[in-house]
Amino acid sequence: MSSQILKIHQQLVNKTISCTALVKEKLALLSQNTNNTVNSLLSDKALKLAAKVDEKIVNGETIGLLEGIPFGIKDVYMVQGTTTTASSNLLKNYKSAYTATAIQKLLDAGAIPLVKENCDSFGHGSSSENTIFGAVKNAINPELVGGGSSGGSAVNVAKDYTVFSIGGDTGGSIRQPAGYNNIYGLKPTYGRISRYGIMAYASSTDCVGPIAKSVEDIRIVLNAMSGKDVKDQTTYASAEIDADAIKTSEGIKTVGYFKNFIESDAISPEIKADFLSAIEKIKAKGIEVKTLDFFESNTLVSTYYTLAMAETASNLSRLDGTNYGNRIEAENLKETYAVTRSENFSEETKRRIVGGNQVLSQGFSDAIYLKGLALRDAIANNFEDDFKKVDIILSPVTPNRPPKIGDSLKDPHAMYLSDAYTVGFSLGQLPTLTVPQGTETGLQITAAKQNDELVLKFANFLKDTI
Known part of the structure; x- marks a missing residue:
C-alpha cells in the first residue's frame, strides 16, 4: 500500500478534505468499533487541534507532513491530562502529569492523537x-486474538481507524500483533527513540515504535520520533532516513536465516513452507542466502523472561497505592500494600512479579539472573558474528497462526513460547521490522544495530519480490 500520510497530506493541502471532518470520521469509527481497541477517546483534544490545522490551511499557511494526521497511542504512554491506565485496574483512574518524549515530538510535528489503545x-x-x-x-478474524501486547494499536491501523499508531515492543509486542493483522510494525534499534514517559516493563529491551500500513509511513513516523533525549540516557543521535535512500536494495548482497527456527518441531508446516518459498524468490533476485546457527528457542525464551520478569518486578515495585494507583485500605500499612497489589494486578502481572522476585532473590540470583545476563551477552556476540557474514537476517514472526481468544489465557507457557522468534532480536537490541508478506503472520527483517535504514530498504525490496 502507498503512503497514507502522503495521501492525506495532499488532500488537506488541496482542500479536498478538512482536518476536522477527517478526525470526526475516525473518532466515529473508533467509538463504534467492536474489536475492543479503545481504552479512551481523546475527542476534545483531537477536534481542537484539527480546527487549528484547518485554520492554517484557510489562511494559506504551509502545513508539515504530519500536521493533521490522526494517530493512536498504546495506553502505556503518558499524555498530559489524559487517563493512562496500562489496561490495569490499579491505574484505571490515573491522569498523566506530563507527556512522553516520543509522543510530544509527534504533537510538535502537528499529528493529532485520537485514542489511548x-x-x-x-x-x-x-x-x-x-x-x-x-x-x-x-482485525481479520474477530474470533482470533489481536496479538500483544500492542494489539489495540495494530488492529486500529489494520481497520483504518488510525493512520498510524505508536506501540511498545519489549520482546515482540509491536512485531507480533503487526504480523497477526497483516501490517507493518517496527522495533527500532534500542535507544533510537526515547523511552521517557512510557510505563516501563523491561527497561533494557523496551522500545517505542510505529505501526502503519506502508514502509514509507513507518519511515516518516520513525524520523519524527528519533533522536537523543536528555531525559533518557540510553538514547543516541541518529541521522534522518531519506525517502530515496530506501527505494533501492543496493548494498544488500546477502540474507541469512536461522536453520533451527525453520527445522523446529514448533513451526507449523504452512508457515515453514511459505517461508522457504519466500527464500527461493529472494534467491531468484540474485541475493545470496546463507543458513545461520542460533540459540535454541527454549534458551531464548528462558533468557528473555528471566531478565524481563526481574526488571518488571523492580519497575512495578513503586505501584503500591501510596503515590498513585487504586489504593485499597487494610488494617495496617503492610496489609494495605499487599491488598492493593494483590487485588489490582492481573494474574499475569502477579505471575511475572513473583517470577522476577524469585530470580533476584538470595540463593537464586547467581544461578539464574546472572546466567541470564551472560546468555544475553552471548546472544549479542552471536549477532555480531552473523552480521559479518550477512547484511540482513530474515525470519518468521511467529511459528504459528494467531490463537483463538481464550486459548492463551489457559496456557501461559504456550503464550511465552509464541515469542520464540521475536525475543532474540530484543535481547540483541537490533532494529527489526514485521512486513505483511511471505507467511500468514508476515516476515521479520533484522539488521545490525543502528542499521534501521537497511531494514526499511529490504522491506521495499520484499514488497516487490514476494
Whole structure:
C-alpha cells in the first residue's frame, strides 16, 4: 500500500478534505468499533487541534507532513491530562502529569492523537487479552486474538481507524500483533527513540515504535520520533532516513536465516513452507542466502523472561497505592500494600512479579539472573558474528497462526513460547521490522544495530519480490 500520510497530506493541502471532518470520521469509527481497541477517546483534544490545522490551511499557511494526521497511542504512554491506565485496574483512574518524549515530538510535528489503545496490562502478554477492557479482537478474524501486547494499536491501523499508531515492543509486542493483522510494525534499534514517559516493563529491551500500513509511513513516523533525549540516557543521535535512500536494495548482497527456527518441531508446516518459498524468490533476485546457527528457542525464551520478569518486578515495585494507583485500605500499612497489589494486578502481572522476585532473590540470583545476563551477552556476540557474514537476517514472526481468544489465557507457557522468534532480536537490541508478506503472520527483517535504514530498504525490496 502507498503512503497514507502522503495521501492525506495532499488532500488537506488541496482542500479536498478538512482536518476536522477527517478526525470526526475516525473518532466515529473508533467509538463504534467492536474489536475492543479503545481504552479512551481523546475527542476534545483531537477536534481542537484539527480546527487549528484547518485554520492554517484557510489562511494559506504551509502545513508539515504530519500536521493533521490522526494517530493512536498504546495506553502505556503518558499524555498530559489524559487517563493512562496500562489496561490495569490499579491505574484505571490515573491522569498523566506530563507527556512522553516520543509522543510530544509527534504533537510538535502537528499529528493529532485520537485514542489511548487497549493492550495487555503493563505489556504483560502476547495476545492483548490480559486487560480490564476486554480482549482485543483480530482485525481479520474477530474470533482470533489481536496479538500483544500492542494489539489495540495494530488492529486500529489494520481497520483504518488510525493512520498510524505508536506501540511498545519489549520482546515482540509491536512485531507480533503487526504480523497477526497483516501490517507493518517496527522495533527500532534500542535507544533510537526515547523511552521517557512510557510505563516501563523491561527497561533494557523496551522500545517505542510505529505501526502503519506502508514502509514509507513507518519511515516518516520513525524520523519524527528519533533522536537523543536528555531525559533518557540510553538514547543516541541518529541521522534522518531519506525517502530515496530506501527505494533501492543496493548494498544488500546477502540474507541469512536461522536453520533451527525453520527445522523446529514448533513451526507449523504452512508457515515453514511459505517461508522457504519466500527464500527461493529472494534467491531468484540474485541475493545470496546463507543458513545461520542460533540459540535454541527454549534458551531464548528462558533468557528473555528471566531478565524481563526481574526488571518488571523492580519497575512495578513503586505501584503500591501510596503515590498513585487504586489504593485499597487494610488494617495496617503492610496489609494495605499487599491488598492493593494483590487485588489490582492481573494474574499475569502477579505471575511475572513473583517470577522476577524469585530470580533476584538470595540463593537464586547467581544461578539464574546472572546466567541470564551472560546468555544475553552471548546472544549479542552471536549477532555480531552473523552480521559479518550477512547484511540482513530474515525470519518468521511467529511459528504459528494467531490463537483463538481464550486459548492463551489457559496456557501461559504456550503464550511465552509464541515469542520464540521475536525475543532474540530484543535481547540483541537490533532494529527489526514485521512486513505483511511471505507467511500468514508476515516476515521479520533484522539488521545490525543502528542499521534501521537497511531494514526499511529490504522491506521495499520484499514488497516487490514476494
